[in-house]
Amino acid sequence: MFQSVCGEVLISNVRIKTFLLTLTNANLILAAAPAGLVMCGYLDIAAAEKIGDAACVVSGVRSVEELLDKPVVKLTAQAQERGISIGMSGREALRHLL
Numbered sequence: 001m002f003q004s005v006c007g008e009v010l011i012s013n014v015r016i017k018t019f020l021l022t023l024t025n026a027n028l029i030l031a032a033a034p035a036g037l038v039m040c041g042y043l044d045i046a047a048a049e050k051i052g053d054a055a056c057v058v059s060g061v062r063s064v065e066e067l068l069d070k071p072v073v074k075l076t077a078q079a080q081e082r083g084i085s086i087g088m089s090g091r092e093a094l095r096h097l098l
Contacts, residue, residue, distance in 0.1 A: 007064065011094045018064045029067050031090070033097035036079060038067060038090045045074045054078035054097060058090045068094070 003022040008015045009031065021028040030039040036054030040061050048055035056075035061067045068091040075084050075093075083096045 009064065009068065009094075011091065012098055014098050016094055018067075020064055027062050029061055029064060031064070031067060031094055033094050035082065036097040038072075038093050038097070040067060041073075045076060049076040049078075052078060054082050054084075056084055056090075056093050058093075 005020045007018045009018055011033070014034070017032045019030050019032070026042055028040060028042045030037055030043065037048070038056055038058060041057050041059030043057070045055060045057050054076060056072045056079045058067050058070045059073050061070055069089060071087045071089060072084060072093050073086065075086065079093070084093045
């Protein structure tokens, strides 16, 4: 049975929506900021790049907390233009997407 949890985290006094969908073999996790997304490796960075979204991937995560704490491993050109870089934490990347 699949479960979904929607929540919020506070980043620089801005409420960021978070989503966690528990699937059979993995969790699909993302945080949606006003200017872009921080997402788990389950989601396709190439699709985000193609449509022009500022997005970055934090992989190997099973919770929203891990998404915020672990490093960015992939990003779109639009995310890079906003100052996000490989190795930055998901939480820091969200600050650049406010």
